[in-house]
Amino acid sequence: MIKDNLNIIRETIPSDVTLIAVSKTKPISDLQEAYEANQRIFGENKALEMRDKYQELPKDIQWHFIGHLQTNKIKYIAPFVTLIHSIDSASLLEAVNKEAAKNNRVINCLLQFHIAQEDTKFGLNMEEAKALLESENFKNFKNIHIVGVMGMATFTENMNQVRDEFKTLKNIFETLKKDYFNNDDTFKEISMGMSDDYPVAIEEGATMVRVGSKIFGARNYSVNS
Numbered sequence: 001m002i003k004d005n006l007n008i009i010r011e012t013i014p015s016d017v018t019l020i021a022v023s024k025t026k027p028i029s030d031l032q033e034a035y036e037a038n039q040r041i042f043g044e045n046k047a048l049e050m051r052d053k054y055q056e057l058p059k060d061i062q063w064h065f066i067g068h069l070q071t072n073k074i075k076y077i078a079p080f081v082t083l084i085h086s087i088d089s090a091s092l093l094e095a096v097n098k099e100a101a102k103n104n105r106v107i108n109c110l111l112q113f114h115i116a117q118e119d120t121k122f123g124l125n126m127e128e129a130k131a132l133l134e135s136e137n138f139k140n141f142k143n144i145h146i147v148g149v150m151g152m153a154t155f156t157e158n159m160n161q162v163r164d165e166f167k168t169l170k171n172i173f174e175t176l177k178k179d180y181f182n183n184d185d186t187f188k189e190i191s192m193g194m195s196d197d198y199p200v201a202i203e204e205g206a207t208m209v210r211v212g213s214k215i216f217g218a219r220n221y222s223v224n225s
Helices: 002-010 028-036 047-056 071-077 090-102 126-133 159-179 198-203
Strands: 018-022 041-044 062-065 083-087 107-113 144-151 189-191 208-211
Touching: 002 018, 002 028, 028 047, 041 047, 047 062, 047 071, 071 090, 083 090, 083 144, 090 107, 090 126, 090 144, 107 126, 107 159, 126 159, 144 159, 159 189, 159 198, 189 208, 198 208
Parallel strands: 018 041, 018 208, 041 062, 062 083, 083 107, 107 144, 144 189
Antiparallel strands: none
């Protein structure tokens, strides 16, 4: 079933858009089934759960951290994480840089922006992002690399609202590209869109979509991590 779901979704995603299989709360067996269907990129939102899955699964998997990251948990994923989507403060970025240095790594990161009309969502606003990027601290970070932006739309059936929020993130990306990353070809990622709205996100410029329930089924909240 997971293989069939993946094949259906892949048919709807252009070749230049990255599919992240959101596997949070799912058992190892589900990830293994997706892996056997040639899925190599997985998204998790709990550091300890990601670490445990990394230890058990093949090492050619790319692990994307997509949830709110606590600074005291970075150490568990710093040795192997491929991309952190959820940088929502200067202090978090500094902590990631510190842990990356301990592991002799440069960790790719996305700046997360608050684009939804929901207070429960995390993320920077443009003023905070500019302050971060113009700070002396940022210029001294040698072990992180900002490669794009991420945002989560409002959980609503109003796709016009969702589309507007995705447009906002695309505009933020273009502004940052022009003002701060004009000569950096690796600043190219726009991570937006989930199971219910990823087709709209792709229409509005997403380069990465985070799809969970349409691949693995409903989330299992009983998993401890």
